[in-house]
Amino acid sequence: MNTLYETSATTLTEEETRTSTELASRWNVLVFDDPVNLMEYVTKVLQKVFAYPREQAEELMMTVHTAGKALVWTGAREPAELYVQQLHGFQLQASLEKTSS
Amino acid sequence: MKIVPTLEGGLRIEIETATDWLVLEQIAPDALKMEQENLPSRLSALMDEASEWDEMVVPELSDLFHEQLCCVREIVQEARKGSGDSSLGHLSISQEDGDRWYGALNQARIALEGYYRFGPSQEVEEVESFPAPKRSAFIRSQFYSALQSVLLEHVIE
Numbered sequence: 001m002n003t004l005y006e007t008s009a010t011t012l013t014e015e016e017t018r019t020s021t022e023l024a025s026r027w028n029v030l031v032f033d034d035p036v037n038l039m040e041y042v043t044k045v046l047q048k049v050f051a052y053p054r055e056q057a058e059e060l061m062m063t064v065h066t067a068g069k070a071l072v073w074t075g076a077r078e079p080a081e082l083y084v085q086q087l088h089g090f091q092l093q094a095s096l097e098k099t100s101s
Numbered sequence: 102m103k104i105v106p107t108l109e110g111g112l113r114i115e116i117e118t119a120t121d122w123l124v125l126e127q128i129a130p131d132a133l134k135m136e137q138e139n140l141p142s143r144l145s146a147l148m149d150e151a152s153e154w155d156e157m158v159v160p161e162l163s164d165l166f167h168e169q170l171c172c173v174r175e176i177v178q179e180a181r182k183g184s185g186d187s188s189l190g191h192l193s194i195s196q197e198d199g200d201r202w203y204g205a206l207n208q209a210r211i212a213l214e215g216y217y218r219f220g221p222s223q224e225v226e227e228v229e230s231f232p233a234p235k236r237s238a239f240i241r242s243q244f245y246s247a248l249q250s251v252l253l254e255h256v257i258e
Binding site: 034036038041044081084088090091093094095 | 140141144147148149152158161162165166203204207208210211214219220246249250253257
Protein backbone atom coordinates (compact mmCIF):
# COMPACT_ATOMS: atom_id res chain seq x y z
CA MET A 1 0.00 0.00 0.00
CA ASN A 2 2.70 2.39 1.05
CA THR A 3 4.63 1.81 -2.19
CA LEU A 4 1.47 2.48 -4.18
CA TYR A 5 0.92 5.81 -2.44
CA GLU A 6 4.54 6.81 -3.03
CA THR A 7 4.32 5.91 -6.73
CA SER A 8 1.10 7.90 -7.15
CA ALA A 9 2.57 10.88 -5.36
CA THR A 10 5.68 10.78 -7.56
CA THR A 11 3.58 10.61 -10.74
CA LEU A 12 1.41 13.46 -9.56
CA THR A 13 4.44 15.62 -8.82
CA GLU A 14 5.93 14.88 -12.23
CA GLU A 15 2.66 15.80 -13.92
CA GLU A 16 2.37 18.96 -11.88
CA THR A 17 5.92 19.93 -12.80
CA ARG A 18 5.28 19.28 -16.48
CA THR A 19 2.04 21.25 -16.40
CA SER A 20 3.53 24.23 -14.62
CA THR A 21 6.53 24.19 -16.99
CA GLU A 22 4.17 24.20 -19.98
CA LEU A 23 2.15 27.04 -18.50
CA ALA A 24 5.30 29.05 -17.84
CA SER A 25 6.57 28.56 -21.41
CA ARG A 26 5.72 30.94 -24.20
CA TRP A 27 3.40 29.79 -26.93
CA ASN A 28 2.84 30.88 -30.50
CA VAL A 29 -0.64 31.15 -31.97
CA LEU A 30 -0.54 30.11 -35.63
CA VAL A 31 -3.16 30.66 -38.32
CA PHE A 32 -3.04 28.39 -41.38
CA ASP A 33 -4.10 29.05 -44.95
CA ASP A 34 -7.13 27.23 -46.30
CA PRO A 35 -8.94 27.33 -49.65
CA VAL A 36 -12.23 28.63 -48.21
CA ASN A 37 -11.87 31.61 -45.89
CA LEU A 38 -11.98 34.95 -47.73
CA MET A 39 -9.00 37.27 -47.31
CA GLU A 40 -11.16 40.16 -46.14
CA TYR A 41 -12.78 37.89 -43.54
CA VAL A 42 -9.43 36.70 -42.18
CA THR A 43 -8.35 40.35 -41.85
CA LYS A 44 -11.55 41.26 -39.98
CA VAL A 45 -11.22 38.27 -37.64
CA LEU A 46 -7.63 39.16 -36.75
CA GLN A 47 -8.77 42.72 -35.99
CA LYS A 48 -11.65 41.46 -33.83
CA VAL A 49 -9.78 38.79 -31.88
CA PHE A 50 -6.48 40.60 -31.27
CA ALA A 51 -7.62 44.21 -31.66
CA TYR A 52 -4.88 44.67 -34.26
CA PRO A 53 -5.02 47.78 -36.45
CA ARG A 54 -6.22 47.14 -40.01
CA GLU A 55 -2.71 47.39 -41.53
CA GLN A 56 -1.21 44.82 -39.16
CA ALA A 57 -4.15 42.44 -39.63
CA GLU A 58 -3.85 42.76 -43.42
CA GLU A 59 -0.12 42.07 -43.28
CA LEU A 60 -0.67 38.94 -41.19
CA MET A 61 -3.46 37.79 -43.51
CA MET A 62 -1.13 38.18 -46.50
CA THR A 63 1.52 36.11 -44.69
CA VAL A 64 -1.08 33.38 -44.11
CA HIS A 65 -2.03 33.55 -47.79
CA THR A 66 1.48 33.55 -49.25
CA ALA A 67 3.48 31.49 -46.73
CA GLY A 68 0.69 29.08 -45.75
CA LYS A 69 0.72 30.15 -42.11
CA ALA A 70 1.43 33.13 -39.88
CA LEU A 71 2.45 33.60 -36.28
CA VAL A 72 -0.24 35.96 -35.02
CA TRP A 73 0.45 36.13 -31.28
CA THR A 74 2.97 34.90 -28.67
CA GLY A 75 2.50 34.61 -24.92
CA ALA A 76 1.36 32.42 -22.06
CA ARG A 77 -0.46 29.17 -22.78
CA GLU A 78 -3.78 30.10 -21.22
CA PRO A 79 -4.52 33.26 -23.23
CA ALA A 80 -3.07 31.54 -26.32
CA GLU A 81 -5.67 28.78 -25.93
CA LEU A 82 -8.41 31.37 -25.57
CA TYR A 83 -7.29 33.06 -28.76
CA VAL A 84 -7.25 29.76 -30.66
CA GLN A 85 -10.71 28.99 -29.33
CA GLN A 86 -11.98 32.30 -30.69
CA LEU A 87 -10.26 31.73 -34.04
CA HIS A 88 -11.87 28.29 -34.28
CA GLY A 89 -15.21 29.93 -33.49
CA PHE A 90 -14.65 32.06 -36.60
CA GLN A 91 -13.81 28.82 -38.46
CA LEU A 92 -10.17 29.68 -39.08
CA GLN A 93 -7.58 26.93 -38.91
CA ALA A 94 -5.41 27.80 -35.93
CA SER A 95 -3.19 26.03 -33.43
CA LEU A 96 -0.55 26.44 -30.74
CA GLU A 97 3.15 25.74 -30.78
CA LYS A 98 5.66 26.10 -27.98
CA THR A 99 8.31 28.72 -28.78
CA SER A 100 11.78 27.32 -29.35
CA SER A 101 13.45 29.71 -26.87
CA MET B 102 -32.07 36.67 -57.31
CA LYS B 103 -31.24 40.20 -56.29
CA ILE B 104 -29.38 41.12 -53.12
CA VAL B 105 -29.81 44.67 -51.85
CA PRO B 106 -28.34 46.33 -48.75
CA THR B 107 -30.97 47.81 -46.42
CA LEU B 108 -30.89 51.15 -44.61
CA GLU B 109 -30.86 49.23 -41.31
CA GLY B 110 -27.50 47.65 -42.14
CA GLY B 111 -28.79 44.29 -43.29
CA LEU B 112 -29.58 42.68 -46.63
CA ARG B 113 -32.79 42.00 -48.51
CA ILE B 114 -32.77 39.06 -50.90
CA GLU B 115 -35.33 39.16 -53.70
CA ILE B 116 -36.23 35.66 -54.83
CA GLU B 117 -37.08 35.50 -58.51
CA THR B 118 -37.14 31.81 -59.41
CA ALA B 119 -37.76 28.43 -57.78
CA THR B 120 -34.05 27.70 -58.16
CA ASP B 121 -33.24 30.66 -55.90
CA TRP B 122 -35.22 28.98 -53.11
CA LEU B 123 -33.50 25.67 -53.73
CA VAL B 124 -30.04 27.23 -53.43
CA LEU B 125 -30.88 28.98 -50.15
CA GLU B 126 -32.49 25.81 -48.77
CA GLN B 127 -29.34 23.89 -49.62
CA ILE B 128 -27.06 25.90 -47.30
CA ALA B 129 -27.72 23.79 -44.18
CA PRO B 130 -27.66 20.37 -45.94
CA ASP B 131 -24.41 21.35 -47.66
CA ALA B 132 -22.90 22.36 -44.31
CA LEU B 133 -23.80 18.93 -42.91
CA LYS B 134 -22.30 17.03 -45.85
CA MET B 135 -19.19 16.15 -43.85
CA GLU B 136 -21.05 15.25 -40.65
CA GLN B 137 -18.88 12.18 -40.10
CA GLU B 138 -15.88 14.46 -39.97
CA ASN B 139 -17.50 17.62 -38.66
CA LEU B 140 -15.86 21.03 -38.48
CA PRO B 141 -15.29 21.29 -34.69
CA SER B 142 -13.53 17.91 -34.70
CA ARG B 143 -11.41 18.85 -37.69
CA LEU B 144 -10.34 22.07 -35.97
CA SER B 145 -9.66 20.11 -32.80
CA ALA B 146 -7.25 17.86 -34.70
CA LEU B 147 -4.92 20.88 -34.93
CA MET B 148 -4.54 20.96 -31.14
CA ASP B 149 -2.38 18.83 -28.85
CA GLU B 150 -3.89 16.42 -26.32
CA ALA B 151 -2.88 18.57 -23.35
CA SER B 152 -5.36 21.22 -24.43
CA GLU B 153 -8.29 18.78 -23.92
CA TRP B 154 -9.92 20.47 -26.90
CA ASP B 155 -12.35 17.63 -27.57
CA GLU B 156 -13.74 17.84 -24.04
CA MET B 157 -13.50 21.58 -23.39
CA VAL B 158 -14.01 23.37 -26.70
CA VAL B 159 -15.58 21.07 -29.31
CA PRO B 160 -19.01 20.92 -27.59
CA GLU B 161 -19.15 24.73 -27.45
CA LEU B 162 -18.13 25.07 -31.10
CA SER B 163 -20.68 22.41 -32.10
CA ASP B 164 -23.44 24.41 -30.39
CA LEU B 165 -22.31 27.65 -32.04
CA PHE B 166 -22.14 26.13 -35.52
CA HIS B 167 -25.45 24.30 -35.04
CA GLU B 168 -27.11 27.56 -33.99
CA GLN B 169 -25.85 29.31 -37.14
CA LEU B 170 -27.41 26.63 -39.34
CA CYS B 171 -30.71 26.68 -37.40
CA CYS B 172 -30.93 30.46 -37.79
CA VAL B 173 -30.46 30.34 -41.57
CA ARG B 174 -32.76 27.33 -42.01
CA GLU B 175 -35.56 29.03 -40.04
CA ILE B 176 -35.28 32.35 -41.90
CA VAL B 177 -35.39 30.61 -45.29
CA GLN B 178 -38.30 28.36 -44.22
CA GLU B 179 -40.30 31.31 -42.87
CA ALA B 180 -39.69 33.36 -46.01
CA ARG B 181 -40.71 30.44 -48.22
CA LYS B 182 -43.84 29.90 -46.17
CA GLY B 183 -44.65 33.60 -46.52
CA SER B 184 -44.36 33.44 -50.30
CA GLY B 185 -47.07 30.75 -50.55
CA ASP B 186 -47.04 28.85 -53.83
CA SER B 187 -45.27 31.61 -55.69
CA SER B 188 -41.64 31.23 -56.67
CA LEU B 189 -41.31 34.97 -56.04
CA GLY B 190 -40.60 36.23 -52.55
CA HIS B 191 -38.04 37.88 -50.36
CA LEU B 192 -36.11 37.37 -47.18
CA SER B 193 -34.19 39.71 -44.93
CA ILE B 194 -30.87 39.26 -43.20
CA SER B 195 -30.73 41.63 -40.26
CA GLN B 196 -27.47 43.12 -39.12
CA GLU B 197 -27.64 41.00 -35.93
CA ASP B 198 -27.94 37.82 -38.01
CA GLY B 199 -25.10 38.77 -40.36
CA ASP B 200 -22.44 36.80 -38.46
CA ARG B 201 -24.69 33.71 -38.27
CA TRP B 202 -25.36 33.83 -42.01
CA TYR B 203 -21.68 34.27 -42.73
CA GLY B 204 -20.81 31.35 -40.44
CA ALA B 205 -23.44 29.07 -41.97
CA LEU B 206 -22.28 29.89 -45.50
CA ASN B 207 -18.70 29.29 -44.44
CA GLN B 208 -19.61 25.91 -42.96
CA ALA B 209 -21.31 24.98 -46.23
CA ARG B 210 -18.27 26.01 -48.29
CA ILE B 211 -15.83 24.21 -45.96
CA ALA B 212 -17.91 21.03 -46.12
CA LEU B 213 -18.26 21.17 -49.92
CA GLU B 214 -14.54 21.83 -50.31
CA GLY B 215 -13.74 18.93 -47.97
CA TYR B 216 -16.08 16.61 -49.84
CA TYR B 217 -15.35 17.55 -53.46
CA ARG B 218 -11.82 19.04 -53.19
CA PHE B 219 -12.38 21.90 -55.65
CA GLY B 220 -9.01 23.47 -54.81
CA PRO B 221 -8.12 27.16 -54.68
CA SER B 222 -8.84 28.12 -58.30
CA GLN B 223 -10.69 26.43 -61.14
CA GLU B 224 -10.50 26.91 -64.89
CA VAL B 225 -13.83 26.98 -66.74
CA GLU B 226 -12.89 23.89 -68.78
CA GLU B 227 -12.08 22.00 -65.61
CA VAL B 228 -15.42 22.91 -64.02
CA GLU B 229 -17.29 21.86 -67.15
CA SER B 230 -15.63 18.45 -66.97
CA PHE B 231 -16.84 17.86 -63.39
CA PRO B 232 -19.58 15.25 -62.89
CA ALA B 233 -23.00 16.94 -62.46
CA PRO B 234 -23.22 16.76 -58.63
CA LYS B 235 -19.72 18.21 -58.23
CA ARG B 236 -20.41 20.91 -60.82
CA SER B 237 -23.63 22.04 -59.13
CA ALA B 238 -21.90 21.95 -55.72
CA PHE B 239 -19.13 24.13 -57.14
CA ILE B 240 -21.64 26.66 -58.47
CA ARG B 241 -23.44 26.75 -55.08
CA SER B 242 -20.10 27.24 -53.36
CA GLN B 243 -19.35 30.18 -55.67
CA PHE B 244 -22.75 31.67 -54.87
CA TYR B 245 -22.21 31.23 -51.12
CA SER B 246 -18.85 32.95 -51.49
CA ALA B 247 -20.43 35.88 -53.37
CA LEU B 248 -23.08 36.27 -50.68
CA GLN B 249 -20.34 36.21 -48.03
CA SER B 250 -18.55 39.03 -49.85
CA VAL B 251 -21.73 41.13 -49.82
CA LEU B 252 -22.17 40.41 -46.11
CA LEU B 253 -18.58 41.48 -45.44
CA GLU B 254 -19.02 44.65 -47.43
CA HIS B 255 -22.39 45.78 -46.13
CA VAL B 256 -23.34 43.95 -42.93
CA ILE B 257 -20.43 42.60 -40.88
CA GLU B 258 -18.44 45.22 -39.03
